[in-house]
Amino acid sequence: MSSMLKLHFRKTGLKTTIQDFGRNGHQHIGIPVGGALDKLSMSAANRILDNEVNTPVLECTLIGPEIEFEGEGMICLTGAEMNGSIEDEPIERYKAVRVKSGDILKFKGAQEGCRTYIGIKGQWKVKSWLGSYSSLSSYLSEKGFMGPVQVNDKLEIEDLSSNENLPEIKIKKPYYASCYIVRVVTGPEFSQFSIEQIESFFHQIFTISQDANRMGYRLNERITGYDSSAEEISSGIIPGTVQITNSGQPIVLLADAQTTGGYPRMVNVISEDLNLFGQMKPGDEVKFMLATL
Amino acid sequence: MKIQPFGDSCLLVSFEREISITTNQKVIALFKAIEFKKGIEFLIPAYNSLTIGINQEIWSLHEATIYIREIGKDLESIEPVGNNKYVIPVCYESPFSLDLEEISSILDISKEQLIELHTSRNYRVFMLGFVAGFAYMGPLDVKLESPRKSNPRLKVPSGSVGLAGLQTGIYPTEAPGGWQIIGRTPLEMFSPEREAPTLLNAGDEIRFRAISADEYQIIKLKIETGIFEMEVYDE
Known part of the structure; x- marks a missing residue:
């Protein structure tokens, strides 16, 4: 019925x-x-x-x-x-x-x-x-x-289903902390960054800023020694792309992000870990870890 | 042509590091050649690059790379496909031409010269991005090279035609933006109900035609009543 x-x-x-x-x-x-x-x-x-x-x-x-x-x-x-x-x-x-x-x-x-x-x-x-x-x-x-x-x-x-009984499905309730380690792979412009900048990206703990919505999460901290006003030629971006803005602040792009952008794409969050960003809120801590495909 | 992995499920094909028609032609030629290939989930053609979403249940990033490298070998020989050549009517009058006064004085030309320069050549649609249906077109005459507004508007009206750098573009929907607005088109650049939601596609060619405020209203009416036909040119 x-x-x-x-x-x-x-x-x-x-x-x-x-x-x-x-x-x-x-x-x-x-x-x-x-x-x-x-x-x-x-x-x-x-x-x-x-x-x-x-x-x-x-x-x-x-x-x-x-x-x-x-x-x-x-x-x-x-x-x-x-x-x-x-x-x-x-x-x-x-x-x-x-x-x-x-x-x-x-x-x-x-x-x-x-x-x-x-x-x-x-x-x-x-x-x-x-x-x-x-x-x-x-x-x-x-x-x-x-x-x-x-x-x-x-x-x-x-x-429209007539079946009143739902199947028994056991799904483990996730636990959301307020600090996360997220795996990334190198992005298209990774090699443009200096060793010092790369080190600071992977060593520091970032926090999620208030500027966090379905388009993307801006992080509060900056990578050291980065100051660029150079504009890249706009190119494709995908959910998970981490762009570095001119001030050195990373932005993690999410599902509603626009499809092209001009900031250098330093790394990409792997698909499996991208779901975690949906549960991160302003103030939460995140650290990136380099993974290989 | 350089192919590299992008994230864990995409490939990025990059061409010469420049904004030029010849480089963008290669992007579009590759886009058209693989558009309907099984195992490709989406494509993002841009000025000098193509992002390719790979369905890894069908093939691996490695297999896709080999296939694309093979296709890429004779991109030069692929005839430029018969893309659309549309005439876009634009009313450069007040209240549509929000920044015409200011940008003409920055560029040190008269408003009439600006309109003349803007309507006197054909532009290539290099790519769509920013918001659904926003076409990045160019290149402009160097005399029209414009700085972005130092205070971007929170709301640029739908249909606004703008200048930024050597690019010209049309806001397909109301959106925030820092382009110098010189006029407005009555055309519906983006309409979700249409089978093809966007009027323009990457690789198309357009030219602008100046219209009066009266003609603007007439075209609007024709669109609303479904009797408007796109003007095309051929050369």
Whole structure:
């Protein structure tokens, strides 16, 4: 028997967007890949709910939204711990939870990690664009596509499955520290940097600045002895590319980054470790470690 | 042509370190030659480089490198493909020409001369980037070489035509930016509902045509009612 679940957004949270694995293959016309920053947590929510792994989820940042449900359905929270609760009943992360009409889902601020994913069982009744539901910036919402969640937005999810029982899936709850070691490989302009600059990049502990969003994370510290005003000829950039700005501050580019850029690309975070950036928040510490392919 | 790994799942092909039409032709020739090849997930053509996303479930970075090196051997012999040649109507009048006054005085030419220089040659679309559909075009006449604005605007209106360095570009959507804005086109450079969301592609050629504020409104209306046809040129 199919059931319909409607979500009414009473509060948006700091930044709540619809995300999936993103849209690949349109970078040549300047369209970023988008998609969940922490794809491990995003796909875990779907696996627990017996959804296709690429089913959209809600990505909540630091402060979660407040959602009133209408109808019946199943949800699952993964990723950051934001102390989600329904009617003051705490929700255990990485577990499917049944919701019904009138239930209100609330969060406190992220206590550990940065992004919580809300998976919902069933099919999302939202418009996709170029094969993805990932909300880009506001220019799409002007054209009737779903942008970042706004107050009073409504979402509908229809569950067509007849199976009431979800498979038993054991997923280990991740633990997010506030310091990370991230593996990188050398980037296209690595050899332009001096030994001193390279040493300072790998020896120091960087902290995530306030200038951290889905496009990229700027780090507070600088690499030593770097002062450049030389502009490279713009070239392709990909999520995980670490650019060094003229002041010597690194920027780690993420899913919504533009597709080309002119700063030297010193290193690239390996795909496996890129999910960690989705859980890093301003003030967290990060150290880079050189890996080989 | 140099091929190197870029991250753990891409290759970066670099050509001569210059912004020139001949170098960009090689980029586009390689792009067209491998665009639909299985195992290639995405491509980012730029001025003098091509970023290639490799699906490593299909082939390894090493296998892809060998294939691309082989194709790259006769890029010179690949005929430049018949790219689009569009005429882009631009209204250089107020209120669209936000910086025309200021930039003409910086360049020490009259507004009329600036418009004349901007509309008197064809430009190549070197690449798309920055925001969806933003076309980097050039090269400009050296007399139009413009500094970026020292205080970038937080919002440049959609359709704005700007100058920066030896480049000219069109803001496809409202976006922040530091280019000197000299006019506005009524064309929809980017439209998510269209099958091809962007009007221009890397490798295309364009020329600008000055239009009046009245013609600007007429073209807008024609676009809204679906009867507008792109003007092309041939030479």
